[in-house]
Amino acid sequence: MKLKGKGRLRFTVLAVLCAVNTAGFTSFAMSPEGETPVIYGATSLEDDLPDSASSKEVAKKVTEAVQQIAVEKTEERVKQIQAEEEARRKAEEERLAAEAARKAREEDQRLLAALIFCEAGNQPYEGQVAVGAVVMNRVNSGVYPGSIREVIYQSGQFGPAMTGWLDSVLQSRSYTESAMQAAADAMAGSNPVGGCLSFGNGNYGIRIGDHYFH
Template sequence: MGVRDLFGVSGSSFKHRVEVITGLELRLDRLLPGFSTALEIGLVPAALTASVNEEDRSSFRPYLGVSLQYKFAPGVFGDDLNLLARLITAEAEGEPYEGQVAVGAVVMNRVKSQQFPDTVREVIYQKGQFSSLPKLPRTVPAESAIRAAREALAGKDPSKGALYFYNPKLSSLEGLRFFASSGLEVTVRIGNHIFLK
């Protein structure tokens, strides 16, 4: 339940500017990550509606509204979907779909973490973090990677909060030593990747 000042100011004819609202928001994350729908019921001053006679100008009229909304994660900008999908393709092509989403989730977890940069682009281009970085400009994102990137950007996280991942079959000796001695906790194994935080 709430009150909205329709014009952003309050004054002597306050009743003609205020809308009384109540509503219900339904998150659709399980079906459509990042989406929600809202049902809003409210009273709007009759003076703001068309074809109102003079004696009804001080009354309120009910209305019903339905909306569909999409919420981007913090640190997400216009080309982040494409960039993240290219990274997922380069790092996790051939991995199970859940593993592709998890690779995207690692990037998003880093965006939220104080230990890493604040945007998707800065996280991906941070020096020494992703071995596939040199081939990203030439990588064409796979359809599954685009879907996985959308889910990761919307907050889905099969990595269980991981900040790192690696494939022991493809990692360098230096990388294997780092993960073996880092003291990081394994959160999940998906396909050939091990996820850690």
């Protein structure tokens, strides 16, 4: 059956709208300069309709509507891509931050293990943890420096740090597995000496092995 006049116009408009509703929009391509997308299959509507002002106007509006849908779909996709890129960027930043924190913690543990080995390598395991606990107490005290490295290397505090023995043990990694575990336990919160901030060979405080903690 061949449609003529208004019937052909209505059929063409309905066909276009149905195609838009079903497929989202007709095929289009973006120009390199970001100009209005070219809609394939919609720009020739005027040629398929009767030669009248009303028909041409309807065809123009339908074409513009299809083009607008294409633009909106393009903008939506651009926003989606930007959101995905932002999510990937944040995920990578978080991964790098977590990796840096892990490495810093490992370095702190090795340094604390070296100090424990130097100060209490010949003491019972509890005494080794206690030395690590003193360092952690200082870190958390608000009176001493706020990091393990700063506490250990604070001037005049720990003999092995002042003599260079600590650096030698740290560089050669000659500390024991026991000292490494004691460092890990102390950093995790294990504390057999309460709030003690010092230790030595005196005669007061909490005694563990040869050391008194106070």
